[in-house]
Amino acid sequence: MVLHLVPRWSASLFRASPRWKKTYSQRASAQLKWLGCPRSVYSPLACRAYSKVSGSPEVMLTPERYPVQRLPFSTVSEEDLAAFECIIPGRVITDPEQLQTCNVDWLRTVRGCSKVLLRPQTSEEVSQILRHCYKRNLAVNPQGGNTGMVGGSVPVFDEVILSTALMNQVISFHDVSGILVCQAGCVLEELSRYVQERDFIMPLDLGAKGSCHIGGNVATNAGGLRFLRYGSLRGTVLGLEVVLADGTILNCLTSLRKDNTGYDLKQMFIGSEGTLGVITAVSIVCPPRPKAVNVAFLGCPGFTEVLQTFRTCKGQLGEILSAFEFMDAECMQLVGQHLHLTNPVQESPFYVLVETSGSSAGHDAEKLTNVLEQVLNSGLVIDGTMATDQRKVQMLWALRERITEALSRDGYVFKYDLSLPVERLYDLVIDLRTRLGPRAKHVVGYGHLGDGNLHLNVTAEAFSQELLGALEPYVYAWTAEQRGSVSAEHGLGFKKKNVLGYSKPPVAVKLMQQLKAMLDPKGILNPYKTLPARA
Amino acid sequence: MVLHLVPRWSASLFRASPRWKKTYSQRASAQLKWLGCPRSVYSPLACRAYSKVSGSPEVMLTPERYPVQRLPFSTVSEEDLAAFECIIPGRVITDPEQLQTCNVDWLRTVRGCSKVLLRPQTSEEVSQILRHCYKRNLAVNPQGGNTGMVGGSVPVFDEVILSTALMNQVISFHDVSGILVCQAGCVLEELSRYVQERDFIMPLDLGAKGSCHIGGNVATNAGGLRFLRYGSLRGTVLGLEVVLADGTILNCLTSLRKDNTGYDLKQMFIGSEGTLGVITAVSIVCPPRPKAVNVAFLGCPGFTEVLQTFRTCKGQLGEILSAFEFMDAECMQLVGQHLHLTNPVQESPFYVLVETSGSSAGHDAEKLTNVLEQVLNSGLVIDGTMATDQRKVQMLWALRERITEALSRDGYVFKYDLSLPVERLYDLVIDLRTRLGPRAKHVVGYGHLGDGNLHLNVTAEAFSQELLGALEPYVYAWTAEQRGSVSAEHGLGFKKKNVLGYSKPPVAVKLMQQLKAMLDPKGILNPYKTLPARA
Ligand SMILES: Cc1cc2nc3c(=O)[nH]c(=O)nc-3n(C[C@H](O)[C@H](O)[C@H](O)COP(=O)(O)OP(=O)(O)OC[C@H]3O[C@@H](n4cnc5c(N)ncnc54)[C@H](O)[C@@H]3O)c2cc1C
Ligand SMILES: Cc1cc2nc3c(=O)[nH]c(=O)nc-3n(C[C@H](O)[C@H](O)[C@H](O)COP(=O)(O)OP(=O)(O)OC[C@H]3O[C@@H](n4cnc5c(N)ncnc54)[C@H](O)[C@@H]3O)c2cc1C
Known part of the structure; x- marks a missing residue:
């Protein structure tokens, strides 16, 4: 038996062994008390856009990179600003410095040129603002935390930014x-x-x-x-x-x-x-806070083994299985290289993170331990580590959660968020590596395997139309062939609105357009987003 | 310690006692194997409408009981029948005998007078039928199993019945x-x-x-x-x-x-x-079939204790809690009287059925046993019985599932299906008993407590406008005051369409009407249902 020692933390590491099981079980009840969730300590990148903008090179204006025409909305006038000031005194922002961050998306791939940011505090204020914009035919871009992945959260031209921050x-x-x-x-x-x-x-x-x-x-x-x-x-x-x-x-x-x-x-x-x-x-x-949370981080020899490990976990952990995430070896390399996170297990072609959440620390630990022994003994897993206490749980989660951040430090990122039949989930990654060759810096696959959701990311030194042309529509057509979804969870926003047809039939697209026309007859809400422009 | 013996089956009965617990735990792993679900053996009533219609007195035609005007749809002609016959040869039913059952709802409270029942087998056939009806302005009533509770599943006048049975x-x-x-x-x-x-x-x-x-x-x-x-x-x-x-x-x-x-x-x-x-x-x-199912049936001294039992179960059973149903003493009386089911526990003002479903028989039994001892020892529960094997599980479920059937044998049933804050869930039942006095045969409350869903039912010898007047709008206004829902799960159909306004604001009702107009501009699909007639 080999006990791994991981430099950055004294994780509970394992190889299938009776001793390990015993040690674990003893510790479980003592350690599985904590349930807080300050994982974000390990993912500070959520605020990246705000800190990075000033030092980084300017992002290209959206209409310069993408073929898009401004629709005939009105332009914000001095009278409009005065009207807004009446509705939300002191919360009408026109300072260019302040506007800069909310004109650029988190990924720094699109940029609008809005001249005004509104920060209402109540629904009544939002209502008055929209009533004004509707009357005046002013386009409006609703904005939350501006972490969206598809360019939906920032203006394309000079839309009024309506922020929910306050x-x-x-x-x-x-x-x-x-x-x-x-x-x-x-x-x-x-x-x-x-x-x-x-x-x-x-x-x-x-x-x-x-x-x-x-x-x-x-x-x-x-x-x-x-x-x-x-x-x-x-x-x-x-x-x-x-x-x-x-x-x-x-x-x-x-x-x-x-x-x-x-x-x-x-x-x-x-x-x-x-x-x-x-x-x-x-x-x-909100569901009740689980009394026990366990996380295992495992290395698998191949994608087939990842799938079989998933089946085993699903079958045996049943109701306590709360996450099954996977990442490939290139992801691990990137979080190591850009964020200096350490791989807690033996180098493997694939890694999975299994989380259980339940109401009995003892029962859960017993179930997980049994599963882990089984997958280790049967060779589905090469190596693994398990965490039951807060800090270690966070550290293991950070490896998965911070991939997005590591990728964004690697260069320009072409992002795809696909639903695919799990059996074929990783084939596209392999396929693309061959197809792109040295034009891509990295082609990586990770995501929510339990939901059939692949995050496919390709990095390059900079944006390139040629690389884009090699990726699209290839990736979308490939996905459509599998009857998958070209946007599993990120939505369509600005960047993916024209690929809707790969996942939805024309009848559906037409109905969506009718729905839009019914609810927003002037089309002032987030124009240029989600739906393809009408023919 | 008293061990109850229930005449109809040798259930595993309990009072808090160390012996009981032990007995239970030993049996659990041996008995918790079965997972099939032939509970319907105990709820044959699902097919009641079909068997009862011929022998029962005729149900009053809907427009005779309710103030409703036929809209200017076309009437089915010989040419229409011929066209249908072309689309679905041999599956156009016009025989009055056969039409009788699908013109009357399960509760036998509304009756239409459709002259034709269509039984398509494919979506393409449905499409052709609707294309024809749309062109001809013929109203259509989609029908599934005809078990709906709000008169939505049968025609109000002579709508074409489009059945999915084939x-x-x-x-x-x-x-x-x-x-x-x-x-x-x-x-x-x-x-x-x-x-x-x-x-x-x-x-x-x-x-x-x-x-x-x-x-x-x-x-x-x-x-x-x-x-x-x-x-x-x-x-x-x-x-x-x-x-x-x-x-x-x-x-x-x-x-x-x-x-x-x-x-x-x-x-x-x-x-x-x-x-x-x-x-x-x-x-x-579909979720994976749980490896272990346990059901406990408990008697509680009051509604407060029912709520506290729920809290305890929710907190301690966590992810394995799969049902928490309640019924009052009058429900038990009715299933005894009309269906000859036997109360397996000591007579109590309230009964609850707790079900757990999980992936480990041993773990689940241990959790449930702990909870049950706790609620018994603290006086939340007077008496209880637990079942782990198929037959007993079914028998306990039958007590809850067959209430609807028992009620329908008790006379005319006024049915309300409300969402209410759990704390106030039973107050309305008590309130109504006083309000209605001897005008009602029975006023009962049961339902999905875990979801805040009360089934309030009032039985009487026959339908009576006076009793209806005492119930409505009183029940709806009471519910609206608690910001509840006047239809938690049954929908609005024909009988509740005019009470939509108790749970939704005018802006929402207007939007619903716009949506209806967008998708069905001629209003041929299930007219007179769900939405109040436009002013
Ligand atoms: C590090 C990182 C990890 C992520 N992980 C995931 C993940 O695991 N799963 C996932 O699904 N997504 C993920 N995302 C993307 C995800 O879409 C967003 O993070 C989040 O849901 C968007 O919230 P936001 O408040 O930032 O909205 P924004 O980015 O501000 O806006 C997103 C869209 O919603 C609209 N919008 C925002 N607020 C409102 C409102 N109040 N009313 C109407 N429209 C509004 C905007 O107009 C825009 O179209 C991740 C993003 C990052 C940066
Ligand atoms: C004994 C009993 C117990 C019940 N318990 C519950 C319960 O616990 N929870 C609950 O929510 N309900 C319950 N119900 C009522 C419930 O609404 C129905 O049982 C069921 O969901 C309706 O299905 P159905 O096929 O019988 O539909 P129907 O009764 O035939 O139709 C119901 C409505 O749906 C429409 N409809 C039917 N099929 C289609 C279709 N293919 N396309 C478009 N519209 C269609 C009809 O026009 C009608 O408006 C119970 C009913 C009975 C008799």
Whole structure:
């Protein structure tokens, strides 16, 4: 038996051995007490855009890189600014320095040239702003934490930026049902902390939690790291308050688990990326905080073994399996190179992170231990380490959560977020490595394997039309052939709106356009986003 | 210590005692093997409408009881029948005897006078039928298993009945992901059996499973007995195929856990009760079949104790809690009187049924045992019995599942299906008993406590306008005051469409009407249902 020692922390490391099992079991009950979630300490990058902009080279203006024409909206006038100032005194920002960060997306790939940022505090203020913009035919770009991946969160031209940053109040929390009602601008991590203090957790979690807003999460129908266990926001969001394009307030902010009175209008706004209405408040049901959390980080010899490990975990961990993430060897290399994170296990072609969350530390540890012994003994896993206490759990999670950050330090990133049949999930990565050859710096695959969700990323020294041409539409056509989704969780925003047709039939696209026309007849809300321009 | 002996079966009964616990634990691993779900053996009533119609007195025609005017749709002509016969040869039913059952709802409270029943087998046939009806301005009533509770499933006047009964094929099943794709007319119980043989379960279960169709479940956004654990159909339904009013086929039948390409159109049709389109196929994700199922049936001294028992179970059973149902003493009396079911525990003011489903028989039994000892010792529970094997589990479930049937044998039933804050859930029942006095035969409360869902039922010898006047709008106003829902899971259909305003603001109602006009501009799909008539 070899016990690994990992330089950066004294993790509980293992090889299949009776001794290891015993040691683990003894420690489990003593150590599995902590449940807080300050993982973001290890993912500071959520705020990157803000810190980086000043020092970095200017991002190219969107219309310079992409073929897009400004639609005939009005231009913000002095009178408009005065009207905004009346509605939200002192919260109309026109200072170019301040505007810079919210004109550029987190990935630094698109840039608008908005001249005004509005920071309302209430739904009533949002309503008055939209009523004004609607009357004046001014285009509006709703913005949350600006962590979106598809260029949806920043203006394409000079749209008015309507930020939810100051709409950050919790409205109510029910400590038996776990139902949280809050304004749309609450930062996910702050909500997380708030409900954890009350013995609940948020049903979603993502690497951007330190910056993203719950309204932005709902607007993008974010998936993230807890999707496998707690499901989609379509089930956990119970109510929304939305301000429509003309300023009408639609109040569907109920806190009921079940409500079948008429059509469920809130669903239209979940995942609509700011194109149908501005979400101003959210009611969401939070699951009870699990009493025990365990994380195992494993090295697998091949993708087939990754899949078999998943099947074994799913079958045997059942209801306590809360995450099954995977990353390839190149991801590990990048987090090592750019962020100096250390690989806690033996070098392997693939790594998986398995998390369990349950109500009994002893039972959970026993289940996980059994599974781990099985996958080690059967050769599905080469090497692994397990963590039960807060710090180690965070460190293992950081390896997975900080891949996005490591990639963004590697150069220009071409990002694809695909749903594919799990069996074929990794084939595209291999295929692309051959196809692109030395034109790409790195071609990596990682993601939420448990949900059939691959994050395929290609890095290069700089943006290049030629590389883009080699990638698109190839990646989309490949995905469509597998009947996959060309955007599993990131949405379409500005950058992917023209690929909608790879995953949806023309009848559906037409209906979406009708829905848009019904709710926003002048098209002022987040124009140039989500839907392809009409022929 | 007293060991109860229940006449109808040798249940594992308990009072808090060390001996009991031991006995239980020993038996658990041996007995918790079975996982099939033939509970419907105990709820044959799902087919009641079909068997009862001939012998029972005629149900009053809907327009005779309710103030409703026929809209100016065309009347089915000989040419229409010939056209239908061309599309679905041999499956155009005009025989009055056969039409009788599908003109009357399960509860026998509404009756239409349709002259034709169409039984298509494919989406293409549905499309052709609707294209014809749309052109001819013929109203259409989509019908699944006809088990709906709000008069939505039968015609109000002479609408064409479009039944999914022959659309009952499984299209595909993926035995790793558990994703099932099937036609809309598959009977829930048959699907249940199909996936159980493959080690999965359906994410929903309801008393009507022997008759209801998956399409009908989706069309009503049915909740049911597994909602607490597996959540809403809004999360578990992955794709739909829908035929629109004009015959257009909308294919959103994907099998992806995540897909954020554009607006999620299928959500519009979930819970739209046949008013926006005809669902022809469903893609749904099934959870793995739990390895262990335990059911406890408990008697509680008061509603406060019911709530505290729920809190204890939720806190301690965590992820394995799969149902928490309650019923009052009058419910128990009715299932005894009309169905000869025996109360397995000491007579109590309230009863709760707690179910756990998990992946380890031993672990689950230990958790449940601990909880049960705790609630017994603290006086929250007076008496209880627990079942781990199939037959006993079914018998305990029958007590809860067959309440609907017992009620329907008690006379005319006024049914309310409300979402309320759990703390106030039972107050309305008590309130109504006083308010109605001897005018009501029985006023009972039961339901899905874990979801805040009360089924409030009032029985009387016969329908009476006076009793109805005492109940409505009182019940709705009371519910609205608690910010509850006047239809938690049954929908609005014909009977509740005018109470939508108690749970939704005018802005929302207007938007729903716009949506209806957009998708069904001639209003031919299930007219007189779901939405209040426009002013
Ligand atoms: C490090 C990192 C990790 C990530 N991990 C994941 C992940 O695991 N899973 C995942 O799904 N996504 C992930 N994302 C992307 C994800 O979409 C966003 O992080 C998040 O959901 C967006 O929230 P936001 O508040 O930043 O919205 P923004 O980026 O500001 O906006 C996103 C879109 O929503 C609209 N919008 C924002 N707020 C509102 C509102 N109140 N009303 C109407 N429209 C609004 C915007 O117009 C825009 O179209 C990640 C991003 C980063 C940077
Ligand atoms: C004993 C019993 C127990 C029940 N328990 C529950 C419960 O626990 N939870 C719960 O939520 N409900 C319950 N119900 C009511 C529930 O709504 C139905 O049982 C079920 O969901 C309806 O399915 P169905 O196929 O019978 O639909 P139907 O009754 O035939 O139709 C219901 C509605 O859906 C429409 N519809 C049906 N099929 C389609 C289709 N393919 N496309 C478009 N529209 C369609 C109809 O027009 C109608 O408006 C119960 C009913 C009974 C009789």
